[in-house]
Amino acid sequence: MAEPHDTKRPTGSVNRETSDLASRIAAAQRSREGAEVGGAAARDMTALSRAIRLGSEFIAAILVGTGLGYLIDSLVGTRPWAMLVLLLLGFAAGIVNVTRAVAEMNNAAPVPARSELAPDDEDENDDK
Amino acid sequence: MADPNTVDPIHQFAIYDIFTLGDTGISFSNSSLFMVLTVGTIAAWLLLSTAGRKIIPNRAQAASEMLYEFVANMVRGAAGTEGMKFFPFVFSLFMFVLVANYFGMVPYFFTVTSHIIVTFALAMLVMVVVIGYGFARHGVKFLKLFVPAGVPGYVLPIVVPIEVISFLSRPVSLSVRLFGNMLAGHITLKVFAGFVVTLGSLGFLGVLGAVLPLIMAVALTALEFMVSTVQAYVFAVLASMYLNDAVHPSH
Numbered sequence: 001m002a003e004p005h006d007t008k009r010p011t012g013s014v015n016r017e018t019s020d021l022a023s024r025i026a027a028a029q030r031s032r033e034g035a036e037v038g039g040a041a042a043r044d045m046t047a048l049s050r051a052i053r054l055g056s057e058f059i060a061a062i063l064v065g066t067g068l069g070y071l072i073d074s075l076v077g078t079r080p081w082a083m084l085v086l087l088l089l090g091f092a093a094g095i096v097n098v099t100r101a102v103a104e105m106n107n108a109a110p111v112p113a114r115s116e117l118a119p120d121d122e123d124e125n126d127d128k
Numbered sequence: 129m130a131d132p133n134t135v136d137p138i139h140q141f142a143i144y145d146i147f148t149l150g151d152t153g154i155s156f157s158n159s160s161l162f163m164v165l166t167v168g169t170i171a172a173w174l175l176l177s178t179a180g181r182k183i184i185p186n187r188a189q190a191a192s193e194m195l196y197e198f199v200a201n202m203v204r205g206a207a208g209t210e211g212m213k214f215f216p217f218v219f220s221l222f223m224f225v226l227v228a229n230y231f232g233m234v235p236y237f238f239t240v241t242s243h244i245i246v247t248f249a250l251a252m253l254v255m256v257v258v259i260g261y262g263f264a265r266h267g268v269k270f271l272k273l274f275v276p277a278g279v280p281g282y283v284l285p286i287v288v289p290i291e292v293i294s295f296l297s298r299p300v301s302l303s304v305r306l307f308g309n310m311l312a313g314h315i316t317l318k319v320f321a322g323f324v325v326t327l328g329s330l331g332f333l334g335v336l337g338a339v340l341p342l343i344m345a346v347a348l349t350a351l352e353f354m355v356s357t358v359q360a361y362v363f364a365v366l367a368s369m370y371l372n373d374a375v376h377p378s379h
Binding site for chain 1: 286289290291293294296297299300301304305308309355356358359362369
């Protein structure tokens with residue numbers, strides 16, 4: 001990740017340049033190891049894309065649940081029961097999807113420490 | 129669109145065959161053409177820009193390296209260092225969606241990602257890789273993905289179907305999101321551009337009024353470029369998060 005204008009850098013002492021490079025490599029490696037799983041997911045999404053994400057997660061689960069139920073019904077011949085049950089399960093799955101997506105977004109953008117809305121320690125264990 | 133006074137915002141999504149391979153039913157459509165163009169552009173850009181392999185990169189090489197770093201950090205952030213074996217896959221997906229979206233912004237170009245079958249095929253590709261790799265790597269333990277840890281046994285009959293539906297809904301939401309964004313954006317753009325033409329043909333006052341939708345069309349073009357980028361990013365991030373499930377199936 002050297003910048004293109006590095007070519008024009010005045011040639012200082014070789015030692016200084018190599019130690020600069022070494023420290024930059026060390027810093028890059030540290031930031032690489034520090035990247036935790038699931039952290040960078042939804043960091044810089046716009047509000048619009050966040051809204052679309054939540055909406056599509058919710059609706060997709062309902063559609064998939066209903067479609068699956070319809071499929072089972074037409075295979076087994078129990079119309080409309082599997083579809084009704086799986087519609088409700090799809091609704092629940094949609095809620096699960098949305099809570100997961102929101103939890104991700106919350107992890108990506110931590111609440112400021114002194115905020116009133118910051119979660120207590122007791123609330124934290126719900127979705128783990 | 130021969131008649132300038134009829135606005136047909138859907139016309140841009142029409143698929144027609146350019147040539148067909150005998151009577152096999154396999155045809156090369158304008159969609160295929162733009163897929164080939166997309167892949168060709170990506171390959172040509174990446175090959176040409178990294179051909180020099182300079183230690184101190186020039187601009188083109190620096191841009192390619194930034195793309196690499198960006199996707200690499202994304203995969204590493206979502207799926208951990210172990211997930212980096214999927215980097216080529218996610219990078220290909222990201223570049224394909226990104227360049228296809230950008231191609232759609234060029235007038236008279238076809239938007240590959242505005243057809244749900246294309247985005248759904250891409251999403252199913254991700255799902256097949258997740259399921260295939262998950263079972264190959266973890267065997268039956270991969271099914272623990274559907275059994276959240278710490279759930280008492282008597283609620284499992286309810287929780288497991290919910291988890292399965294939630295898993296199955298992923299390719300749908302992934303593909304519908306990309307397809308919906310591109311389709312809606314291009315239709316809106318076409319409708320507002322159509323307003324300019326229609327109002328402009330109504331004489332002096334009409335031309336004055338046409339300024340408003342013109343401003344809107346310009347703003348929407350900028351918005352569409354942003355949406356193109358963000359949706360390619362979202363697609364790749366979610367793909368790598370789903371791949372994370374294949375690498376680490378327990379929640």
